[in-house]
Amino acid sequence: MVTTDFFTPVVDDAYDYGSIAAANSLSDVYAMGGQPFLALNVAALPPDLPVEIGAEILRGGAEKCLEAGVVIAGGHTIQDKEPKYGLVVIGFVELEQMIRKSQVRPGDSLVLTKPLGFGVTTTALKQDKAAPEDVAEALERLRESYRQVLEGAADRTHSFFPESEVLAALKRVGFAGTRVHSELEVEYHPDVPDLLRSLKRIGAGSAAPAAGRGLAERRVMLDMMERYRSSYGADGRIPATYQVTYGWGVA
Numbered sequence: 001m002v003t004t005d006f007f008t009p010v011v012d013d014a015y016d017y018g019s020i021a022a023a024n025s026l027s028d029v030y031a032m033g034g035q036p037f038l039a040l041n042v043a044a045l046p047p048d049l050p051v052e053i054g055a056e057i058l059r060g061g062a063e064k065c066l067e068a069g070v071v072i073a074g075g076h077t078i079q080d081k082e083p084k085y086g087l088v089v090i091g092f093v094e095l096e097q098m099i100r101k102s103q104v105r106p107g108d109s110l111v112l113t114k115p116l117g118f119g120v121t122t123t124a125l126k127q128d129k130a131a132p133e134d135v136a137e138a139l140e141r142l143r144e145s146y147r148q149v150l151e152g153a154a155d156r157t158h159s160f161f162p163e164s165e166v167l168a169a170l171k172r173v174g175f176a177g178t179r180v181h182s183e184l185e186v187e188y189h190p191d192v193p194d195l196l197r198s199l200k201r202i203g204a205g206s207a208a209p210a211a212g213r214g215l216a217e218r219r220v221m222l223d224m225m226e227r228y229r230s231s232y233g234a235d236g237r238i239p240a241t242y243q244v245t246y247g248w249g250v251a
Contacts, residue, residue: 001032001034001090001091001092001093002088002089002090002091003028003029003088003089003091004042004086004087004089005021005024005028005086005087006021006042006043006084006085006086006087007021007024007084007085008082008083008084009083009126010122010125010126011122011135011139012125013056014053014054014056014057015056015057015059016060017057017060017083018057018059018061018062018064019060019063019064020060020142021060021061021086021087022039022060022061022062022064022065022086022087023142024086025039025087025088025089026039026064026065026068026070026089028089029089029091029093031099032098032099032100033097033098034091034092034093034098035091035092035093036068036070036089036090036091037090037091037092038070038071038073038089038090039065039070039071039072039073039087039088039089039090040072040073040074040075040076040087041058041061041072041074041075041077041085041087042075042084042085042086042087043057043058043076043077043084043085043086044077044079044080044082044083044085045077046079046080046082049083057083057085058085059223061085061087062223065087066227066228066231070089071196072087075087075088114141114142115141118141118142121134121135121137121138122138163180163181163182163245166180166245166247167179167180167247169247170247171249174251175248175249175250175251176249176250176251177250178247178248179247179248180246180247181245181246181247182244182245182246183243183244184241184242184243184244185241185242185243185244186239186240186241186242187239187240187241187242188237188238188239189237189238189239189240190236190237191229192225192228192229192238194238195238198240199240
């Protein structure tokens with residue numbers, strides 16, 4: 001599944017804005033029963049906006065994606081009078097588990113992930129009419145709701161076809177006496193860039209890190225890599241676990 005969402009600032013702090021915008025984009029995939037795995041930045045920034053503010057927006061989005069185990073593989077920026085930021089998100093979902101609006105039926109329960117009224121508060125904030133205590137509550141509840149979504153999400157793995165489907169595929173193309181076997185293989189990398197290059201070699205075409213166009217973008221990427229290494233590295237190495245499925249038969 002592919003989705004995109006972006007909006008103008010809903011809070012004054014640049015880092016919080018980037019974090020909230022990224023989490024909002026990721027939540028669209030979760031809402032449909034999926035698991036996001038790749039994202040692209042979408043940003044429109046005023047030409048006179050200080051570089052440090054733009055960097056903080058991107059850092060907020062990058063760290064929120066890191067929490068969810070999602071790789072930001074690049075993106076696109078343009079100039080505009082008012083800042084806008086969000087993500088294009090790609091995710092996986094089993095078709096039978098996909099949640100669609102067309103499935104809603106009379107009598108179904110409606111689950112609210114956060115209280116109603118925060119949109120009114122953020123709109124009032126843009127017009128300098130919001131009470132500070134209301135803004136503080138809205139921001140904390142937004143953080144809390146997205147944090148709960150991320151904590152309840154699947155881990156940083158993506159399931160491959162089950163052995164039964166691989167076996168059925170072998171039979172459909174004419175193999176007899178078919179057998180299938182799966183095992184887990186762990187590969188270790190010296191650093192995050194080496195891991196991303198390895199992912200590219202096995203088909204993740206946008207996984208390799210691209211050279212940043214400026215110091216701010218480079219700082220965001222380096223900070224993200226260091227945080228990923230600190231969170232998931234072991235003995236100075238970055239592990240990557242793969243499920244390898246073998247199938248054979250007689251033609």
